[in-house]
Amino acid sequence: xxxxxxxxxxxVLGNAGDYDFDLDxxxxxxxxxxxxxxxxxxxxxxxxxxPLFHTKNKESMKSYGSEGDVKxxxxxxxxxxxxEVMVNYNDVDGEYSDAYTIAQLFxxxxxxxxxxxxxxxxAPKWGKGYFVNPIAFFDRKKDPNDPDxxxxxxxMANYRYNKSYxxxxxxxxxDLIVMQSNDHMNSDFSQEEQNHVGFKAYFLAYDTDIDLIYxxxxxxxxxxxxxxxxxxxxxxxxxxxxxxxxxxDDYAYLVGLKYLTEFExxxxxxxxxxxxxxxxxxxxxxxxxxxxxxSQKEPxxxxxxxxxxxxxxxxxxxxxxxxxxxxxxFKNNMLLDISYNMNDGQIGSEYGSKLVQDTLWxxxxxxx
Amino acid sequence: MKKIILFLLTTLALFGAxxxxxxxxxxxxxxxxxxxxxxxxxxPDGSKKEFLLYQIKKGKDKIVSLFLQxxxxxxxxxxxxxxxxxxxxxxxGKPIRITSMQSVVGGVxxxxxxxxxxxxxxxxxxxxxxxxxxxxxxxxxxxDTVAYDKLLMEVDKKTVTPTKIACYTSxxxxxxxxxxxxxxxxxxxxxxxAVIETDSPLYKGYKSIMVxxxxxxxxxxxxxxxxxxxxxxxxxxx
Numbered sequence: 001x002x003x004x005x006x007x008x009x010x011x012v013l014g015n016a017g018d019y020d021f022d023l024d025x026x027x028x029x030x031x032x033x034x035x036x037x038x039x040x041x042x043x044x045x046x047x048x049x050x051p052l053f054h055t056k057n058k059e060s061m062k063s064y065g066s067e068g069d070v071k072x073x074x075x076x077x078x079x080x081x082x083x084e085v086m087v088n089y090n091d092v093d094g095e096y097s098d099a100y101t102i103a104q105l106f107x108x109x110x111x112x113x114x115x116x117x118x119x120x121x122x123a124p125k126w127g128k129g130y131f132v133n134p135i136a137f138f139d140r141k142k143d144p145n146d147p148d149x150x151x152x153x154x155x156m157a158n159y160r161y162n163k164s165y166x167x168x169x170x171x172x173x174x175d176l177i178v179m180q181s182n183d184h185m186n187s188d189f190s191q192e193e194q195n196h197v198g199f200k201a202y203f204l205a206y207d208t209d210i211d212l213i214y215x216x217x218x219x220x221x222x223x224x225x226x227x228x229x230x231x232x233x234x235x236x237x238x239x240x241x242x243x244x245x246x247x248x249d250d251y252a253y254l255v256g257l258k259y260l261t262e263f264e265x266x267x268x269x270x271x272x273x274x275x276x277x278x279x280x281x282x283x284x285x286x287x288x289x290x291x292x293x294x295s296q297k298e299p300x301x302x303x304x305x306x307x308x309x310x311x312x313x314x315x316x317x318x319x320x321x322x323x324x325x326x327x328x329x330f331k332n333n334m335l336l337d338i339s340y341n342m343n344d345g346q347i348g349s350e351y352g353s354k355l356v357q358d359t360l361w362x363x364x365x366x367x368x
Numbered sequence: 369m370k371k372i373i374l375f376l377l378t379t380l381a382l383f384g385a386x387x388x389x390x391x392x393x394x395x396x397x398x399x400x401x402x403x404x405x406x407x408x409x410x411x412p413d414g415s416k417k418e419f420l421l422y423q424i425k426k427g428k429d430k431i432v433s434l435f436l437q438x439x440x441x442x443x444x445x446x447x448x449x450x451x452x453x454x455x456x457x458x459x460x461g462k463p464i465r466i467t468s469m470q471s472v473v474g475g476v477x478x479x480x481x482x483x484x485x486x487x488x489x490x491x492x493x494x495x496x497x498x499x500x501x502x503x504x505x506x507x508x509x510x511x512d513t514v515a516y517d518k519l520l521m522e523v524d525k526k527t528v529t530p531t532k533i534a535c536y537t538s539x540x541x542x543x544x545x546x547x548x549x550x551x552x553x554x555x556x557x558x559x560x561x562a563v564i565e566t567d568s569p570l571y572k573g574y575k576s577i578m579v580x581x582x583x584x585x586x587x588x589x590x591x592x593x594x595x596x597x598x599x600x601x602x603x604x605x606x
Contacts (some may be wrong), residue, residue: 018408018416019550019563021581025437026404028605034442034458069460071443075603113589125462151461162597164590170449171594202596207452209465209595229465231452234513237465260467303411303574308448331417333439367440 033368035084040363047357049347056355063092069103076146080108082149109217111129114158123153124177124199126213128229128239130268130290131312132253132284135225135243137215138177144283144312144321147340154179154186171204187338189357194219209230222246235260251275264297286350288315304329308339313352319345325361335365375471388503388523393428394529396560398585400426402604405580407477413574421482422605428489429576430593433482434601447598448483451513456598463595476544476568476576480515487521490514501525518541527551529560544568554583 042063046056068087094272106120110277111241127133131147143152156179163169177198181190188195197219203210213225224246225326229239237258244251258272270291278285295308310323325339341359345352386394397403407419420437429450435441443458446466454463475593491514492505507519517538522531533546544566552562564578591597592604 018410019579020575021404021406021579025583026422026581032443032602034439073602080603113591122460125460128465151459162591162594164594171591171593171596173596204449204452204595205452229469231465231513233453234515235467237467239465258465260466266462301571303409304417329440333413335440343579365440366443368436 005119008080009209024324033070033072033073036365036367037067037106038067038069038363038365040063040065040067040361041304043360044356045358047352047355050353052353052357053354058240061093063090064139065090074089078110080110081108086151088355101152106153116162118158118268119156121153121155122149122158122160124175126211126225126227127241128209128227129241129254129256129270129272130256130258131270132272133241134254134272134274135211135213135227135241137213137223137225137243138179138196141283145323154181154189156186169205170202171202173202175202176198190217190220192219221248224332249275254315265295266297267294268293286314286316289313290315302328304331314350315334317345317352318345319349319350321351333367335367337361337363337365387488387493388496388528389488389491389505389507390486391528392523392530393488394523396530397425397486397583398556398558400587401583401585402588403580403583405578407482408579409476410575410577421473422601424588424592424601424604426588426590428486430454430590431483431485432593432598432601434478443599443602445598445601446479446483447593447595448479448484448485449593450489451511453479453483454595454598458599461599463598465519476566476571476574476579478515482578487519491519501570502531512538527559531561542569544570550579554580556585558583558585 006043016062027140033345039109044063045060045061046053046058066089069084070142071084073082083105084217086103088101089098091166092100102121104122106118106122108116110116110120113261124138126139131144132142135138138154138156140152143195156177159176160173162171162173175198178195179186180194181196182193197216199214208228208230211227215223223243225241225243227239227241229237231237239257240255241251242251242253252274254270254272254274256268259267271288272284273288273290277287290313291311293308293310295306297306299305299307305326305328308323308325308327309364311320312319320342323339323341325337327337329335339361342356343351343357373461402422402424405421407421409417412478416436418439419435422434422436423431425431429446433446433508435444445456447454447456448464453466454464456463466520487507491509494506494508495506501524503523503525505521505523509517516535518536520534520536522533523529524531529551530548535543535546537543545568547565548561548563549565550561550563551559553559564582566576567574588604
């Protein structure tokens with residue numbers, strides 16, 4: 001009888017636990033602290049046809065990496081200090097390297113609900129594309145292997161006016177960015193020492209996100225840009241970007257869509273075209289690419305797990321990069337991402353020339 | 369003259385009077401408020417994963433959520449403006465348009481359950497049946513961008529709050545059932561079920577629970593519900 005009481009009491013406690021609400025957990029502090037630690041391992045097979053093969057002259061290489069990312073923000077009345085610091089340590093076949101990066105460090109001052117200014121190092125992240133953003137004039141180029149990871153910004157001042165309305169135009173937001181590039185500041189932004197001014201007008205009109213951009217440079221031709229994003233159905237989103245250099249035969253655009261099937265397969269497809277090739281050291285340097293990502297959430301009732309396939313296809317030289325992977329989000333704030341990545345193409349093509357032919361890539365994140 | 373008065377009264381009854389659905393909406397939340405809720409996903413083996421959210425709602429069609437826990441989701445925000453929905457991830461650093469059918473946390477709840485607008489903003493009453501202590505409302509989505517095409521809502525007459533909602537697709541397939549329970553006084557005249565449990569034939573053996581911890585009537589500017597501010601929700605907590 002006593003045992004039965006204990007069991008019943010435990011059952012009541014069990015339910016009570018689910019329905020209980022710990023109000024201490026919602027205590028408001030004047031700061032936020034978050035981030036992650038990442039460990040990664042790459043087993044890479046090398047490509048004998050690569051022009052860089054002679055630098056290694058062996059079949060494979062192993063690399064280990066670790067990364068720490070800390071985001072800290074402090075709030076006081078109308079002022080916010082926002083920061084993100086990244087520390088990397090890499091070991092490629094016994095050769096060690098490390099890096100320390102202040103990805104973002106800026107102060108925000110809110111004059112009122114409609115006006116604010118941000119000054120410091122930040123990444124505006126313009127554009128709607130997943131793989132590449134032709135209109136991201138003030139951002140670093142995305143890494144095609146990890147498009148979400150390009151977070152380092154440049155030093156700038158950003159004023160913003162933001163206003164909501166009733167009617168077909170629900171929101172208008174105006175951004176003015178001013179920055180300078182020289183030997184001491186933003187030296188990797190532009191080869192010329194010059195002033196940069198960017199103006200962006202955002203509209204949420206007829207349930208569509210629209211951005212119009214004008215970018216003035218003191219020593220080079222000005223640029224214009226636009227983008228849009230819209231849900232055409234509850235499960236289909238379409239987006240696009242267009243950028244043009246004024247007074248020159250130079251333009252680039254991207255069109256794409258996201259589609260979610262009934263069984264939660266998410267498909268992201270994008271086509272990218274640029275009139276002129278960029279430097280071969282940069283990602284997406286060629287004229288046109290077709291990019292696809294298929295991500296199946298919780299396949300076979302595998303809660304918190306996903307499977308993905310990613311393909312980046314260079315339509316000019318018919319070379320490509322394929323990735324097959326799986327992620328699992330553990331209950332203890334850990335995320336595991338294992339993928340097999342393969343470059344494929346003829347000798348001399350973009351992906352056929354890569355030093356690494358295939359990679360078994362394991363990443364483990366711990367979030368705090 | 370009598371005919372004119374009768375016509376006016378009928379018109380008022382049809383168009384002017386507050387529908388039972390609008391009364392339910394009012395009972396569930398003040399028109400402008402912030403709240404804290406936790407979500408618990410329970411797997412067939414009994415293991416659980418908890419999420420803690422801060423949420424701000426204004427009017428019938430504006431809502432924004434911020435994840436406070438677990439650490440792996442901290443800082444993730446979701447904004448809903450009518451049928452427009454965006455997701456902000458701190459590691460991506462910009463808002464991305466998403467669909468209401470997508471699930472941001474895994475488990476049985478999807479975005480539209482967590483970011484629930486007023487029912488009267490999304491559904492029309494097709495019919496209502498009096499069943500003694502409850503009224504059963506047959507609700508039809510106003511358009512095809514709403515996550516569920518049809519709802520069967522059981523409303524408790526005494527508290528004017530839902531006790532059970534069955535959600536169906538346009539083909540009549542049952543997607544999930546929500547059970548409202550544990551009436552609680554949150555202060556400021558807000559008395560509503562503190563717990564919503566859900567199960568689904570699509571996720572056999574899985575269960576998700578939503579528990580409201582605090583609801584406070586509070587005024588917010590419309591600009592809070594814009595993509596420029598989706599990453600700044602934390603600054604509004606008091």
